[in-house]
Amino acid sequence: MTVFAEAHTGAVQRRLLADGDHGPLPTPDAAQLVGMARDAGLTGRGGSGFPLWRKLNAVIASGRPPVIIANGAEGEPASGKDKALLAYQPHLVLDGLQLVARAARASTAHLYVPRPSALRAVLAARRDPIPVTLVAAPDAFVSGEESAVASAVAGRGAVPADKLTRLPDTGTLVQNVETLAHLAMIARYGAGWFRAAGTYDEPGTFLATVSGAVAAPGVLEAGYGVTLGSLIAAAGGPAGALSAVLVGGYHGAWVPADPELPISRAALAPFGASPGAGVVMALPSGACGLTENARIAGCLAGQSAGQCGPCVNGLPRLAATLADLAAFRSRPGLPAEVDRLTRLVTGRGACRHPDGTARLIASAMRAFSADVAAHLSGRCLATSGRFLTTEARA
Amino acid sequence: MTRLHIDWTACDGRGLCAELLPELLAEDDWGFPIARDGSPSPAVPGPLEPAAQRAVDRCPALALRLLRDTR
Ligand SMILES: Cc1cc2nc3c(=O)[nH]c(=O)nc-3n(C[C@H](O)[C@H](O)[C@H](O)COP(=O)(O)O)c2cc1C
Ligand code: SF4
Ligand code: SF4
Numbered sequence: 497m498t499v500f501a502e503a504h505t506g507a508v509q510r511r512l513l514a515d516g517d518h519g520p521l522p523t524p525d526a527a528q529l530v531g532m533a534r535d536a537g538l539t540g541r542g543g544s545g546f547p548l549w550r551k552l553n554a555v556i557a558s559g560r561p562p563v564i565i566a567n568g569a570e571g572e573p574a575s576g577k578d579k580a581l582l583a584y585q586p587h588l589v590l591d592g593l594q595l596v597a598r599a600a601r602a603s604t605a606h607l608y609v610p611r612p613s614a615l616r617a618v619l620a621a622r623r624d625p626i627p628v629t630l631v632a633a634p635d636a637f638v639s640g641e642e643s644a645v646a647s648a649v650a651g652r653g654a655v656p657a658d659k660l661t662r663l664p665d666t667g668t669l670v671q672n673v674e675t676l677a678h679l680a681m682i683a684r685y686g687a688g689w690f691r692a693a694g695t696y697d698e699p700g701t702f703l704a705t706v707s708g709a710v711a712a713p714g715v716l717e718a719g720y721g722v723t724l725g726s727l728i729a730a731a732g733g734p735a736g737a738l739s740a741v742l743v744g745g746y747h748g749a750w751v752p753a754d755p756e757l758p759i760s761r762a763a764l765a766p767f768g769a770s771p772g773a774g775v776v777m778a779l780p781s782g783a784c785g786l787t788e789n790a791r792i793a794g795c796l797a798g799q800s801a802g803q804c805g806p807c808v809n810g811l812p813r814l815a816a817t818l819a820d821l822a823a824f825r826s827r828p829g830l831p832a833e834v835d836r837l838t839r840l841v842t843g844r845g846a847c848r849h850p851d852g853t854a855r856l857i858a859s860a861m862r863a864f865s866a867d868v869a870a871h872l873s874g875r876c877l878a879t880s881g882r883f884l885t886t887e888a889r890a
Numbered sequence: 891m892t893r894l895h896i897d898w899t900a901c902d903g904r905g906l907c908a909e910l911l912p913e914l915l916a917e918d919d920w921g922f923p924i925a926r927d928g929s930p931s932p933a934v935p936g937p938l939e940p941a942a943q944r945a946v947d948r949c950p951a952l953a954l955r956l957l958r959d960t961r
């Protein structure tokens with residue numbers, strides 16, 4: 497294992513995705529592990545970016561029987577990094593799971609993945625002190641939401657639950673598989689090593705799934721703060737001119753295709769975006785952002801778990817309104833209606849699916865504001881700005 | 891401070907609570923309760939607590955709860 501001595505800027509590099517074996521796993525006690533995770537500044541890689549040490553501490557302090565779960569559901573359609581990690585370095589994930597399970601004094605731990613059979617042999621070849629059970633994650637966007645994960649592991653359906661108390665306070669720890677893999681690296685190489693990648697405020701590397709208009713789509717690893725241009729270059733470079741980039745995932749946000757833009761919370765915040773689960777999807781100039789946005793909104797509306805009125809009713813209404821906009825079925829006040837609906841659904845569900853969907857849509861209305869104006873007058877900028885015929889508008 | 895929590899997985903949106911607590915709640919496009927202050931779980935001022943408690947007690951879906959001091 498090479499110890500990198502790069503500067504405090506994000507660069508494309510391989511840590512989790514490096515070849516080889518990392519040797520025996522140290523056995524820190526709970527206080528040491530929490531301390532290391534805190535010193536390293538390790539945050540969740542499943543989308544929320546929440547510090548691992550706080551959740552682990554809350555689980556330990558809860559006094560409740562611990563339920564420890566590695567979340568590899570990866571319901572996000574544009575993401576492939578958890579699958580790649582589990583295929584390439586499953587032992588790092590399983591090491592991280594042992595570390596948190598030990599710290600929480602759990603007698604078992606759970607690995608929640610779409611295709612458990614692929615991991616059976618890997619698990620069988622290990623001699624884990626804490627036995628791990630495999631739980632199948634249904635193929636649905638919300639099945640990776642933490643309360644849905646806890647419900648699935650408890651043998652009920654993988655649907656989100658109402659949250660009167662935060663999950664860690666009930667003794668349940670749900671961590672993304674990548675987060676656990678980083679923890680296994682930190683236990684071996686230390687917090688200082690971890691912090692040598694990324695920025696001061698956002699240390700470490702993250703796995704990125706780069707897709708869309710790039711020559712070689714795939715999963716890459718880079719320090720936080722890596723520029724969009726470096727990530728896209730590492731994915732073979734742009735396949736033609738780009739008009740915008742979706743960052744974070746289907747619950748993320750559209751940002752300008754600016755090669756200098758750093759992928760970090762700090763740099764993306766002005767766009768209402770965050771690195772999220774590491775999704776980077778490049779939109780080619782010839783494609784219409786409003787059409788792409790309507791497609792994603794339709795997909796997300798179809799993924800509502802069907803439990804909460806404002807989500808069940810509001811997301812399809814939003815998707816239909818955006819489909820109208822994309823297809824030039826304009827009417828007065830359409831953008832204002834989109835704005836009203838995004839506010840109407842936000843915060844009004846058992847999970848944050850409506851919030852994430854609303855965030856993505858709001859970002860599209862900002863990033864593609866010129867396209868919105870053009871579409872309202874029956875033109876599309878992406879398809880070379882030409883006027884559509886009346887037949888095409890109907 | 892007391893807040894009104896809505897369990898969206900239980901609420902069936904007949905809007906009884908909005909009738910019992912019009913100071914705090916309105917109905918959205920589909921009849922589901924929406925806080926007038928726009929917050930997901932609206933703060934309940936002291937004088938409205940009895941009315942809020944009545945809404946909690948009468949919700950047919952047991953979807954409402956008053957949360958005290960937490961958060
Ligand atoms: C609708 C929805 C879907 C989610 N899907 C996933 C997922 O597939 N995998 C994941 O790790 N986190 C997912 N999350 C985030 C989890 O709720 C949770 O924050 C995460 O697993 C915690 O792990 P971390 O702190 O290590 O990131 C989802 C959240 C929402 C609201
Ligand atoms: S907010 Fe939507 S996705 Fe989340 S639990 Fe409710 S209905 Fe399901
Ligand atoms: S009374 Fe209960 S079920 Fe009816 S709308 Fe209000 S919260 Fe929903």
